[in-house]
Amino acid sequence: MRNYLLEDIYEEDLKKITDALKELEFTGGLDGIFYIPVPDSLLQDEQKEHLGECGPYFMALEVLENELKLELLVRARNKLRCSCVCYATPEQRNHMLDYLDNFINDLEVSL
Template sequence: MRNYLLDDIYEEDVKKISAALSELEFQGPIEGIFYLPLPEELLNDEQKEHMGECGPFFMALEVEETSVKVELLVRARNKIRCSCVAYATSEQRNHMMEYIDKFIADLEISY
């Protein structure tokens, strides 16, 4: 699995990240898992075609004790297996990495 990993984060800062993600209602079905929505304009053609049946699309973020890990896989909320579920394109990957970096900086967390 391809991931974007931010580690060596203080425990209290990880809790701050989790609280902020929860406030945005990004929680997944499992504790410590959050779903980061992917803007529609960044979807590839197939994902756009499958929006009604498979979407919305997101990337999963896992919060661990001293780290945050984003899977660089675009997942579909309504289907586990479909050809539209695929590794992020360069544009999708860059967007999500920049989003997470800004999100954490806005919380005044340094890592």
């Protein structure tokens, strides 16, 4: 699995990040898992075609003991297995890395 890992995050900063993710209603099905939506404008052609049946699309962010792990896999909310579920394109990846970095910076968390 390809991941973007942010390590050595203070407990109080991790709580601040988690609270902000909950406020945005990005919570997933499991505790400590958040679904960061991929903008429709960045979807691949097949993902756009499958949007009604498989979407919406997201990347999973896992909050661990003192780190954050963003999976670089674009997942579909309504289907586990489909050809539209695949690793992020460079554009999707860059957008999500920038989004996460800006999100953390906006919370005034320094890493």
